[in-house]
Amino acid sequence: MAVINFNRSPVSNPDPIMSPCAACSVRDLSICGVLDETDLQKMAAIAHNMQYSPQDPIIDEGEPADFLFNITAGTVRLYKLLPDGRRQITGFLTNGDFLGIALNENYAYSAEAVDDVRVCRFVRRKLENLLDELPHLEKRLLGLASNELAQAQDQMVLLGRxxxxxxxxxxxxxxxxxxxxxxxxxxxxxxxxxxxxxxxxxxxxxxxxxxxxxxxxxxxxxxxxxxxxxxxxxxxxxxxxxxxx
Amino acid sequence: MAVINFNRSPVSNPDPIMSPCAACSVRDLSICGVLDETDLQKMAAIAHNMQYSPQDPIIDEGEPADFLFNITAGTVRLYKLLPDGRRQITGFLTNGDFLGIALNENYAYSAEAVDDVRVCRFVRRKLENLLDELPHLEKRLLGLASNELAQAQDQMVLLGRxxxxxxxxxxxxxxxxxxxxxxxxxxxxxxxxxxxxxxxxxxxxxxxxxxxxxxxxxxxxxxxxxxxxxxxxxxxxxxxxxxxx
DNA sequence: CGGTGCATTGATCAGAATCAATGATCGTGG
DNA sequence: CCACGATCATTGATTCTGATCAATGCACCG
The missing domain is CATH 1.10.10.10 (Winged helix-like DNA-binding domain superfamily/Winged helix DNA-binding domain)
Incomplete structure (x- = not known):
């Protein structure tokens, strides 16, 4: 990793050369696990490394969904709020997890860093374009979504019964x-x-x-x-x- | 991407059992809405129409996931059971809904007909092969999965809070x-x-x-x-x- | 040190579950 | 066609799990 500032955040690393995906520690866990060297280059080209300190907001429900994320370190909480402040955390994400599968115009939930978090951030539009080029990647996303759905159902059993x-x-x-x-x-x-x-x-x-x-x-x-x-x-x-x- | 447009269309069909997909009343609602005439033929070739009476089982949690379904009429309940019989219904499916996005080796939940139900049934393996041929279809499935995930999160808020x-x-x-x-x-x-x-x-x-x-x-x-x-x-x-x- | 935020523990309350009875609806067969 | 039984829905009485209200404990930090 390049020089990292642990106190100020979020901090963006505009230079993907310094964090080549090839050496990424969570690559096999993440959506990038299905990509070969050439495709990884393409991913790297649209990725930015970022960091967040505990309690930092990462995305806000309702905002335009311009970015997607790969979590590379730390823990993230996803949640939704009711108007009176009641909160439901819908999941915790860690290494290798993908944030933003639910691709609508706006984020359907908020996300915050639980502890020190590192992510690989993608501009959604660019990633979507890449999807058309890389069918592997799309299949992988479908697989992830499928897993998440299964998990969500387990969580419903937990919450309801x-x-x-x-x-x-x-x-x-x-x-x-x-x-x-x-x-x-x-x-x-x-x-x-x-x-x-x-x-x-x-x-x-x-x-x-x-x-x-x-x-x-x-x-x-x-x-x-x-x-x-x-x-x-x-x-x-x-x-x-x-x-x- | 992926804000799915449910077009209005009549839901009554005198005889869906005999109908080719081209005349399918729920076509625009379903995953088939993105297919042109040629692709529809391919879908039709691997589809079977089936009916279920109230309370009939459609799929059983844990069984090999050999079939996928498009609901064309009626209401289906998806549910999971705890060993002592407690039940959580994770969703109700109706016209145009797709049953089986969570593509694992085995079904992750059970499904039963609530009332009189008609479905279009696909052999999973064949549909998966078709997916490689029809990238539109894969995108559509990803969109559906995305929507379902958003719904699942709303349901968690409901159940938990x-x-x-x-x-x-x-x-x-x-x-x-x-x-x-x-x-x-x-x-x-x-x-x-x-x-x-x-x-x-x-x-x-x-x-x-x-x-x-x-x-x-x-x-x-x-x-x-x-x-x-x-x-x-x-x-x-x-x-x-x-x-x- | 003292303050601030989080975790634990205690006392009480309340919303939904459970236990129980009655009422409505529907299909069936006499 | 009606009577009967079965199933499902409603309502009531009571209980109980987890929420709320309140106090104390604990750790980290300036």
Missing amino acids: KTAKEKLVSFFLMLSRRQKEIGGEASPVMLPMSRSDIADYLGLTTETVSRTFSSLKRSQTIKLEEGGKVTLPNMEVLETIAEGY | KTAKEKLVSFFLMLSRRQKEIGGEASPVMLPMSRSDIADYLGLTTETVSRTFSSLKRSQTIKLEEGGKVTLPNMEVLETIAEGY
């Missing part, structure tokens, strides 16, 4: 799976987001999240480590709880 | 919008599905749905007509309620 305990355990398992996918361990699980983020993701309040947390600790179902990490001692038990048996 | 009253009013508005899209009136809204279906879609119980229904009737917010139709006398008021102002 699971208890607080089931919700929280499902959440840990989701994080654990995701962590494995990006090449980490299944446990312990990192929790970069606040209790209030977790609550708004699970359709609960912070108090209920906190209480359920404590109750799971008491019953040894989970273990809270230094730095807010959570150890999952027995995946089978957790799976059973999450599915509500 | 709205009250029973807000949920029910949002549901009526969704049906009303959908009815307009397929060429009908905004009101009255048809309710082919049972209270229990509505409950499982909104993350409520039948009793709560019924009570909320009654309360909305009492306050003149809605009016219940013959045949279970619901008249929406004032859209602005309903929108306000649905968004929780």
Whole structure:
């Protein structure tokens, strides 16, 4: 990476030469995984690296959807607000995730950095043009959208039909799976987001999240480590709880 | 891209079973709307018309995803079950809707006919082959997936953060919008599905749905007509309620 | 240190679930 | 054609999970 300023943000890197996609650490995780060297060049040509500090807005619901993003580091929360301030977090994105599949004229949701975030930003119009050239890429996007839809349905089951305990355990398992996918361990699980983020993701309040947390600790179902990490001692038990048996 | 234009078109077709795609009443609503005569032929070659009676299963979660469907008449419910029988309905599909965008090896959810349903069924493998030939079609699918994702996010807000009253009013508005899209009136809204279906879609119980229904009737917010139709006398008021102002 | 923001814990409340009964609708067969 | 049973919808009484209101604890930071 080129010189990076960690204090001021967002910071744009207008020079893609300095961050060649070929060496990108999340390339295989991301939509770029299907591209060969030539196509990568084309992607690189329309990409900008950017950074965000915790709580920085990345996109705003309702604004023209001019940019799309590949998350290369950190965690992003997607959310929608009701007029009175009630918030629903619809997902957390991490390494390799693509932000902006729902390509309408305007963004359908907002996104903020949870911790220090790096992204690869594309001008939407340019990426769309590239799609016509690279059918692989379009197929990949369709695959991603398909996965996201499946996830969204699981989340609907969680929100509509699971208890607080089931919700929280499902959440840990989701994080654990995701962590494995990006090449980490299944446990312990990192929790970069606040209790209030977790609550708004699970359709609960912070108090209920906190209480359920404590109750799971008491019953040894989970273990809270230094730095807010959570150890999952027995995946089978957790799976059973999450599915509500 | 991808703001899908649902053209108005008549929805009654005397005999879809015998009809070639060219005369298909939901063609413009469906993925087939982007195809010219030649391409339609190719679609027709891999399509089968089928019908289902109320409560008939159409696909089963976990089964190999061998078929994809275009709904040409009637209403379909998509749902997922927890092991103890709790059910979450993740969506209702009607004329022109495409069933099976989430293209994994196995179906991620089940689908049943709510009323009398007709579909155009495709062998998945064949449709996938056709996709490589018809880039228009692939784009259209991506657009559909994009729309579905946006809808799914709205549904998460509903399930996670709205009250029973807000949920029910949002549901009526969704049906009303959908009815307009397929060429009908905004009101009255048809309710082919049972209270229990509505409950499982909104993350409520039948009793709560019924009570909320009654309360909305009492306050003149809605009016219940013959045949279970619901008249929406004032859209602005309903929108306000649905968004929780 | 003291302040600020986040997390935890406690007490109470409320909205929706559950348990239970009654009412309406519809299809079937006598 | 009506009576019966079955299914679904409505309404009522009560319970309970999670929300709300409130206080305290804890960690980080100037």
